[in-house]
Amino acid sequence: MLAVIKTYSLEGITGYPVDIEVDVQGGVPGFDIVGLAGASVREARNRVRSAVRNSSYDFMPRKVTVNLAPADTAKNGSAFDLPIAVGFLAGTEQIPQDNIAEYIMIGELSLDGGIRRVNGILPLLISALQDGHKKFIVPYDNAKEASYIIGAEVYALSSLSDVCSFLGGIMAKEPVPNTQYESTAAISKYGVDMADVKGQSCAKRALEIAVAGGHNMLLCGPPGAGKTMLAKCVPTIMPDMTFEEAIETTKIHSVAGKTDGEQGMVTLRPFRTPHHTASLFSLIGGGAQSKPGEVSLAHNGVLFLDEMPEYNKKTLETLRQPLEDGTITVSRVQRTIEYPASFMLIASMNPCPCGFDGSRLRECTCTPLEKRKYRARISGPLLDRIDIYVDVDGVEYGELKNNVAVETSAQIKSRVERAREIQRKRFAGKGFYTNAKMTNAQIKKYCALSSDCEKLLESAFARLKLSARGLTRIVKTARTIADLRESEAIQIADIAEAIQYRARSLHQ
Ligand SMILES: Nc1ncnc2c1ncn2[C@@H]1O[C@H](COP(=O)(O)OP(=O)(O)OP(=O)(O)O)[C@@H](O)[C@H]1O
Ligand SMILES: [Mg+2]
Ligand SMILES: [Zn+2]
Structure with a gap:
């Protein structure tokens, strides 16, 4: 039987969808993971086997093929463990398939069937949410991080057997409440x-x-x-x-x-x-x-x-x-x-x-x-x-x-x-x-200088052997000094102070 579990993987700080297709057939027993799975993903087989057994389910000797789709992107990490295990249990009809398609599942398994925290939960969930997914099953230890994501229905669970009970409707679980962001970090x-x-x-x-x-x-x-x-x-x-x-x-x-x-x-x-x-x-x-x-x-x-x-x-x-x-x-x-x-x-x-x-x-x-x-x-x-x-x-x-x-x-x-x-x-x-990020054109536009300011700059240019670059830095800094005074006009004192911050020539 075929079971498909949805999960997400990371590319930089952006998540992309991965479908875990678990196909269980009779025939020569085996457990293959395909779809450009890196070494860390291939190790999932061992963790899944122990976790399934230690969660009181049966790791039956069947011909199991796990495909990570799309198959053309390299995948790494251990966050596929949970969806692979759930896919195996659904594929072997040990748990019902009814509602597994509603959830994005992410988590690493420990050998005893516990779910371990994974890196990148925040970017993974944000990307999935942007793609229109709403419900997530994540490791309990990632709950706090996930709780900042507004609009996501996050279920934080700590073991494979809890996930199965939850999916099977045997165990009720409330989604993680949102945490309000405190902008006033003391x-x-x-x-x-x-x-x-x-x-x-x-x-x-x-x-x-x-x-x-x-x-x-x-x-x-x-x-x-x-x-x-x-x-x-x-x-x-x-x-x-x-x-x-x-x-x-x-x-x-x-x-x-x-x-x-x-x-x-x-x-x-x-x-x-x-x-x-x-x-x-x-x-x-x-x-x-x-x-x-x-x-x-x-x-x-x-x-x-x-x-x-x-x-x-x-x-x-x-x-x-x-x-x-x-x-x-x-x-x-x-x-x-x-x-x-x-x-x-x-x-x-x-x-x-x-x-x-x-x-x-x-x-x-x-x-x-x-x-x-x-x-x-x-x-x-x-x-x-x-x-x-x-x-x-x-x-x-x-x-x-x-x-x-x-x-x-x-x-x-x-x-x-x-x-x-x-x-x-x-x-x-x-x-x-x-x-600091102004371009030369913007400097011209936003840093109008009086002729007195220009004269002071000119003398500093000669005296301090400044480069053209050094000069634009002085003007930018002077702009900031004027902003700190909450003044639109750059004054001669602003330029004079800005020059001080270039006075040391490290190239001597
Ligand atoms: N202005 C100061 N006011 C209060 N304490 C100071 C001051 N300057 C230095 N100290 C004390 O001296 C210690 C050493 O200062 P710090 O490590 O910042 O010096 P540094 O300039 O980075 O030196 P180094 O070049 O050796 O790295 C500080 O931890 C602090 O306790
Ligand atoms: Mg120091
Ligand atoms: Zn010295």
């Missing part, structure tokens, strides 16, 4: 706050501007100056993720198997810190499983490259695509997968090998040659995509110990939100939301 959940950082008012101001306008930034300063601490505060002053952003970010984390069962949804902006020894795969994604990499896990959040000169130049240069397009293409056998990868880049570095060049705290002991060699290690193309450079010098004892009230992340964040709102209106319908 800043305290980040575990850091701008108020913890003493002194450093210039660096904090630069961070505020960078976040407000979506600018990438580089923090440069001696060891222990607080660069890492400052970078960690960045997500605390970013606007809360909208529901759509949270869904998109969660899809990626879900595919990577990084959502936690209790929370279900990624509600805080990601802060990813790939180590400089990280492999190319772990940074940009790919490998045998084509998992998303750090750049995608940082989507809608921050990618922090601590000690940038330590990273391999070639590795860093692969960041060009995500920095330009907000996506990354990961290659796979015979085809490619695109993952979202739109993040704010923050890099940190010491100014020289000893770390104290330009510091008021200690003399630098490096020779000019050592300094040049050190700076040559930084990737030029990457540097080209950073709008704001800021020098962070260590704070002095007095500053660390004084108790002057400093602004909290919440206070800074409210200014950032207002500046973002101005940009959202300005760029409505253009497909981007921040000043």
Whole structure:
């Protein structure tokens, strides 16, 4: 007898339908899985056999053929276990077939007949819902993640025998209730706050501007100056993720198997810190499983490259695509997968090998040659995509110990939100939301400069030996500074401040 069970599989962060056709015949007993099934799918046979037996059903010796249709796409993972087992039980007439076609079933089986959580439930269900499917049977441990999907009727079950009882109408089960998305993810959940950082008012101001306008930034300063601490505060002053952003970010984390069962949804902006020894795969994604990499896990959040000169130049240069397009293409056998990868880049570095060049705290002991060699290690193309450079010098004892009230992340964040709102209106319908993403034509349109501003720019161009690119960065940053003042006109002080953030020439 033939039984067909509907399920979904993942391609990147999009799900596509797979029909599991289980044909049971007499003849020489066997259990074959066909339809471009990868090794992990072929192993389903063993799990299904044990799970069926341990759920008090009969794994009868029959000629069983399982076809995963469409047969021309490679399939991987263990999420086909449950539909294969249900198909087998229906095909051998151990359970009725009546209503199995109503459900999309997803789940891995353990040998004792339990159902294990799978990666990617959120994107799988969203795609299936978009295709018009409404009812789902998923692992109990994926319930929280699935509960955010409005309009889906999700049954979260923990064993194969429960699924059979439920399908057979022996056991009643309520669908998982929807969870309301909390957009007000408390800043305290980040575990850091701008108020913890003493002194450093210039660096904090630069961070505020960078976040407000979506600018990438580089923090440069001696060891222990607080660069890492400052970078960690960045997500605390970013606007809360909208529901759509949270869904998109969660899809990626879900595919990577990084959502936690209790929370279900990624509600805080990601802060990813790939180590400089990280492999190319772990940074940009790919490998045998084509998992998303750090750049995608940082989507809608921050990618922090601590000690940038330590990273391999070639590795860093692969960041060009995500920095330009907000996506990354990961290659796979015979085809490619695109993952979202739109993040704010923050890099940190010491100014020289000893770390104290330009510091008021200690003399630098490096020779000019050592300094040049050190700076040559930084990737030029990457540097080209950073709008704001800021020098962070260590704070002095007095500053660390004084108790002057400093602004909290919440206070800074409210200014950032207002500046973002101005940009959202300005760029409505253009497909981007921040000043950093303006093209040259848009810069002309939205950044009208007075002749005084032009003159100041001209003198900076000569004095700082700027490139044309450097110049457009200054104007973009000045636009953001004016937005933070909630002013339409860019003033000379805005330009002057923006110039400061280009003043350090790392190419010297
Ligand atoms: N401005 C500050 N206010 C409060 N604490 C600070 C400040 N600067 C540094 N610290 C303290 O010093 C520690 C070291 O700072 P951090 O790791 O951020 O420095 P860093 O600039 O990243 O140094 P490195 O170059 O060695 O990585 C912090 O964990 C923090 O406890
Ligand atoms: Mg550090
Ligand atoms: Zn030095």
